[in-house]
Amino acid sequence: MKVLKFGGSSVGSKIGLANILEITGKRVAQGETLIVVVSAFAKTTDQLLNAARTAAGGKDYLPLVQSIESFHHEIVEHFVNGANQDLVKQHVGQMLLDLRNMLQGLYLVGETSARTLDHVMSFGERLSAFIIAQIIKQTNAQVEYLDTRTVIRTNASHNNAVVNWEITKQNLINYFSRNKSLHIVTGFIAAGPNNETTTLGRGGSDYTASLIGAALNAETIEIWTDVDGVLTADPRKVSNTFPITQITYEEAMELSHFGAKVIYPLTMQPALEAKIPIVIKNTFNPDFPGTTISSEKTKQKATITGLSSIHSLALCRFEGGGLMGVAGIAGRLFSCLAARNISVMLISQASSEHSICFAVEPRYIAEVQTAVEEEFSLELKAHYVNSLSVETNKAIVAVVGEGMRHTPGIAGRLFQSLGKNGINIIAIVQGSSELNISFVINNEDEDKALTTIHDAFFLSELKTLNIYLVGPGAVGKKLLNQIQEYSASLERSHRLRIRLIGLTNSRKMLINAQGINLADWEDALNNSSEAADLSKFVAAIKNLRLPNCVFVDCTADAAVASCYQEVLGASISVVTPNKKANSGSWANYCAIKDTAKLANVKFFYETNVGAGLPIIGTIQSLLNSGDKIHKIEAVLSGTLSYIFNNFTTQSSFSSIVREAKEKGYTEPDPRDDLSGKDVMRKLLVLAREMNIPLEENDINVQSLVPDSCVSATSVEEFFKKLQAEDNNFATRYTPALEAGQKLRYIATIAGKDAQVSLQPVDREHPFYSLSGSDNIISFTTERYSQRPLVVKGPGAGVEVTAAGVFADIVWLSTYLI
Numbered sequence: 001m002k003v004l005k006f007g008g009s010s011v012g013s014k015i016g017l018a019n020i021l022e023i024t025g026k027r028v029a030q031g032e033t034l035i036v037v038v039s040a041f042a043k044t045t046d047q048l049l050n051a052a053r054t055a056a057g058g059k060d061y062l063p064l065v066q067s068i069e070s071f072h073h074e075i076v077e078h079f080v081n082g083a084n085q086d087l088v089k090q091h092v093g094q095m096l097l098d099l100r101n102m103l104q105g106l107y108l109v110g111e112t113s114a115r116t117l118d119h120v121m122s123f124g125e126r127l128s129a130f131i132i133a134q135i136i137k138q139t140n141a142q143v144e145y146l147d148t149r150t151v152i153r154t155n156a157s158h159n160n161a162v163v164n165w166e167i168t169k170q171n172l173i174n175y176f177s178r179n180k181s182l183h184i185v186t187g188f189i190a191a192g193p194n195n196e197t198t199t200l201g202r203g204g205s206d207y208t209a210s211l212i213g214a215a216l217n218a219e220t221i222e223i224w225t226d227v228d229g230v231l232t233a234d235p236r237k238v239s240n241t242f243p244i245t246q247i248t249y250e251e252a253m254e255l256s257h258f259g260a261k262v263i264y265p266l267t268m269q270p271a272l273e274a275k276i277p278i279v280i281k282n283t284f285n286p287d288f289p290g291t292t293i294s295s296e297k298t299k300q301k302a303t304i305t306g307l308s309s310i311h312s313l314a315l316c317r318f319e320g321g322g323l324m325g326v327a328g329i330a331g332r333l334f335s336c337l338a339a340r341n342i343s344v345m346l347i348s349q350a351s352s353e354h355s356i357c358f359a360v361e362p363r364y365i366a367e368v369q370t371a372v373e374e375e376f377s378l379e380l381k382a383h384y385v386n387s388l389s390v391e392t393n394k395a396i397v398a399v400v401g402e403g404m405r406h407t408p409g410i411a412g413r414l415f416q417s418l419g420k421n422g423i424n425i426i427a428i429v430q431g432s433s434e435l436n437i438s439f440v441i442n443n444e445d446e447d448k449a450l451t452t453i454h455d456a457f458f459l460s461e462l463k464t465l466n467i468y469l470v471g472p473g474a475v476g477k478k479l480l481n482q483i484q485e486y487s488a489s490l491e492r493s494h495r496l497r498i499r500l501i502g503l504t505n506s507r508k509m510l511i512n513a514q515g516i517n518l519a520d521w522e523d524a525l526n527n528s529s530e531a532a533d534l535s536k537f538v539a540a541i542k543n544l545r546l547p548n549c550v551f552v553d554c555t556a557d558a559a560v561a562s563c564y565q566e567v568l569g570a571s572i573s574v575v576t577p578n579k580k581a582n583s584g585s586w587a588n589y590c591a592i593k594d595t596a597k598l599a600n601v602k603f604f605y606e607t608n609v610g611a612g613l614p615i616i617g618t619i620q621s622l623l624n625s626g627d628k629i630h631k632i633e634a635v636l637s638g639t640l641s642y643i644f645n646n647f648t649t650q651s652s653f654s655s656i657v658r659e660a661k662e663k664g665y666t667e668p669d670p671r672d673d674l675s676g677k678d679v680m681r682k683l684l685v686l687a688r689e690m691n692i693p694l695e696e697n698d699i700n701v702q703s704l705v706p707d708s709c710v711s712a713t714s715v716e717e718f719f720k721k722l723q724a725e726d727n728n729f730a731t732r733y734t735p736a737l738e739a740g741q742k743l744r745y746i747a748t749i750a751g752k753d754a755q756v757s758l759q760p761v762d763r764e765h766p767f768y769s770l771s772g773s774d775n776i777i778s779f780t781t782e783r784y785s786q787r788p789l790v791v792k793g794p795g796a797g798v799e800v801t802a803a804g805v806f807a808d809i810v811w812l813s814t815y816l817i
Contacts, residue, residue: 001034001218001219002027002032002033002221002222003037003222004035004224005187005221005223005224006036007205007206007224007225008040008042008043008045009042010226011040011128012041012043014078016283019284020224021079021135022286023224024036024182025139034182034183035182035183035185036182037205038125038129040125040127040128040188041071041075041127044124045121045124047067048068048099048124049117049121051064052117056106058110061103068099072092072131080135080138084134084138088131095126095127102120115196115197118189119197121199125186125205126186129146130184132184133145136182140182147189148187148189149186150175150191151171151175152189152191153168153191153192154191155192156192156194156198158192158198159199161199161201163190163207165270169215172211185208186208187205187206187209188200189204203263206223207264207270209221209223210268210271213274217274217276220277220279221277221278222279222281223262223278223279224281225282226282228285228288228290229243229244229245229280229281229282230252230262230280231243232244232454233307233450233454234309234450237447238307238450239451239514240455241454242458243288243291244291245289245298246291246292246296247292247293247305247306248294248295248296248402249268249294250402251401252278252293254308254400255306255307255308258308258310258398260308272295275294277292278292278293279292304400304410305400307399307450308397308398308400309396309397309446311395311446313359314359314362314368314391314394315392316358316359316360317388317389317390318355318358318385319354319355319356320354320384321354322382322385323355324352324354325353332375340367342368343361345396346358346429346438347429348428348429357427357440359427362392369390372388393443394440394443395442395445395449396439397438397439397441397450398436399438400435402435405433410437414456417455420601420815422570422601424441425439426440444545448546452547452548455548462495464496464497464498464499465497465499466548466549467499467501467550468541468572469500469502469554470551470554471504471553471554471555471557471560472505473554474798475798477522478802479554479802479806480518482802483500484518494810494813496810499515500518500521501513501515501541501546503521508526508531509537511537534559534560538566541567541572542572549573550572551563551564551575552809553575553578554576554802557578561576561581568599568603569598569599570599571599573604573812573815574603574604574605575604575809575812576604576607576805577804578608579685583685589688602812602815605808606808607801607805607808609682610636610793610795611800611801611804612793612794612803613794613795614791618777618791619689622781622783623689628781629780630750631780632749632750632779633747633778634683634686634746634748634775634776634777635745635767635770636682636747636795637775638665639660639667639796640673640745641745641770641772642660642773644744644745644758645770645772647729647733652723652730653722653725653730654719654722657719665773665796668715669715670715671709675701676756679745680696680699680701680756683749687749692749692754694752698754699755699756700757702755706728708725709721735760740762740763743760745759746759766778770792773795773796775794776792777790777792
């Protein structure tokens with residue numbers, strides 16, 4: 001024999017009812033003996049309560065009653081055929097008339113009570129169970145309707161009555177020993193000592209099913225709902241959740257206590273004591289196996305079984321020197337709360353006994369404060385203890401799993417994942433059973449914490465990195481193309497999935513928490529109705545509070561760089577080729593670095609200096625390994641590298657500059673390259689990586705822009721004036737040529753001596769053989785003193801710069817997750 005319970009979501013629609021008829025019909029045809037417990041039709045209980053309170057308030061309750069009547073008659077008309085329909089309508093009509101009379105009484109009296117509310121609410125289950133029984137009777141004449149008020153007995157406490165188990169058990173055994181047929185049974189309702197209607201409170205219909213199953217020693221108790229079982233977390237708060245195949249009663253109790261809504265703790269107690277498995281199944285996906293809750297412990301793939309949480313609690317802190325070493329303090333504290341029927345959700349006490357923290361629902365705050373003040377009035381007057389402090393808007397997150405027992409490192413992994421995402425833990429509780437780790441956080445961190453933990457434990461084989469991109473221009477667009485092209489490879493080789501969440505250019509911005517499709521991001525951005533606003537974009541990023549986030553700046557905009565501290569402070573890492581932040585003031589550079597360190601996030605900018613060349617990383621590796629850098633020499637401009645690699649006696653300087661511009665190597669105005677300022681900024685970044693506190697004016701820069709060209713009002717005018725300077729540049733080149741040397745525009749730093757200038761190099765110099773538009777960097781260090789360490793390759797270009805940013809993002813993922 002099996003007990004099946006169908007909740008309000010299952011019986012709340014014609015589709016759901018049709019599925020119930022099919023499920024029960026198949027099971028009966030297979031020879032199973034079933035007892036089917038049903039809740040009221042969806043929303044009926046709330047409508048009944050609303051009608052009762054409206055009537056008692058002297059207001060027009062008839063529209064509410066008519067809505068209830070209309071829905072129930074519609075169900076009868078849809079499912080019951082022929083002459084039976086009139087008979088069923090007659091019986092349903094009588095029950096609804098009784099409801100009207102009851103509500104009229106409340107209207108006349110002008111008040112209601114817990115007892116009358118219980119009676120009004122009972123109409124929901126009585127109507128649904130009777131109608132479903134009559135529908136099934138059309139194909140199975142043996143079906144019976146059972147009003148559980150005739151068998152389940154409780155005390156006289158209304159709205160949440162306590163079951164008299166011994167009497168109820170015997171009543172159930174006696175009744176079902178005489179009645180073996182299929183039964184449709186009312187959930188939620190029972191009868192008190194004087195046969196008055198009582199209700200079983202939250203999860204009452206589940207509890208009814210569990211009571212019947214335990215009394216009759218059923219094979220299983222099945223709870224049918226609208227999800228595929230107990231999920232690893234609440235799908236409304238966490239994406240990528242999935243059903244758990246099997247859990248223990250203890251795990252289910254812990255999850256349900258801390259907010260999991262599929263099943264309630266009270267429901268499981270009778271089944272647990274009788275060792276009857278509870279199966280959670282989906283009415284709308286009946287072939288799915290669901291979740292089995294039993295005493296059997298099975299090894300899960302993940303070390304934890306599931307997550308749950310409770311939102312909007314108050315955290316109370318009772319502390320003072322008078323608590324230390326005094327016996328009975330905790331007993332007095334929680335006894336005074338229990339005397340007022342105040343439920344405590346979580347308790348944490350420091351080993352010093354100086355303070356006790358506990359969490360309650362916010363509605364109890366005033367009562368808690370009064371109770372504590374009365375109980376400890378003498379201690380408060382003597383200043384042995386402090387007044388109770390209360391913090392609101394807190395959430396409890398519970399991490400539950402049999403696999404945590406005797407498994408080292410779980411708590412470390414848990415809190416490390418939260419810390420890396422900037423989630424502050426206010427209080428922590430773990431029982432000696434190691435089945436549950438619970439902690440208190442701020443309300444706004446709840447969803448982020450759940451997602452972070454779920455990713456860390458359940459999706460450890462495939463991690464998700466969420467990126468926000470500013471500047472999908474040349475480099476940004478190429479970056480997105482590279483991410484799309486190599487996404488499958490990343491999942492295979494790095495077990496990494498990169499999701500584009502936000503995107504903004506100078507005109508439009510777009511944010512989608514579910515991810516922006518990389519195949520059509522351009523159309524999506526162009527069609528966005530949101531005008532670009534950097535401050536709003538950053539605010540939206542912070543408000544989303546997604547875990548494992550990276551802010552990618554592919555602009556050269558100082559305004560974007562000015563946002564880095566705010567972004568990093570929100571526990572979002574930054575990756576950028578934009579050198580404006582690192583080449584600004586030393587104070588700003590230090591502030592950005594300190595913010596990243598304090599927030600435990602990363603600030604990566606390898607592409608600031610040499611595009612995809614490993615320059616920043618090389619400096620950091622040398623210094624981290626204890627080496628000392630004595631001097632850095634570098635050709636850091638691809639433009640100037642090309643110009644001086646191609647400048648010969650056969651070609652004028654101005655013609656080579658024009659050629660470089662036509663090939664796209666220069667800025668729109670070549671003076672931006674020839675001025676040396678860009679090289680100076682790159683050198684400044686390198687100096688600061690060596691912890692040398694230089695400012696821009698500390699670097700001597702030799703500009704290659706002749707004085708006569710500075711005032712040119714257009715690029716074409718500039719080239720005319722530059723042509724007039726060709727002889728001057730030839731006079732610089734000729735002596736070098738005659739000495740067997742070549743000219744190179746070199747940035748040099750040795751200690752605090754930093755300069756950028758045009759220098760001749762001979763054949764022994766590593767820069768002599770430079771070609772094309774390559775960059776080259778030479779490191780003379782303690783270890784590389786005889787022959788410097790040289791890094792050489794393309795130091796500019798959209799493709800290599802995007803690749804460098806991409807590499808930083810992938811490397812960053814190893815820190816974040």
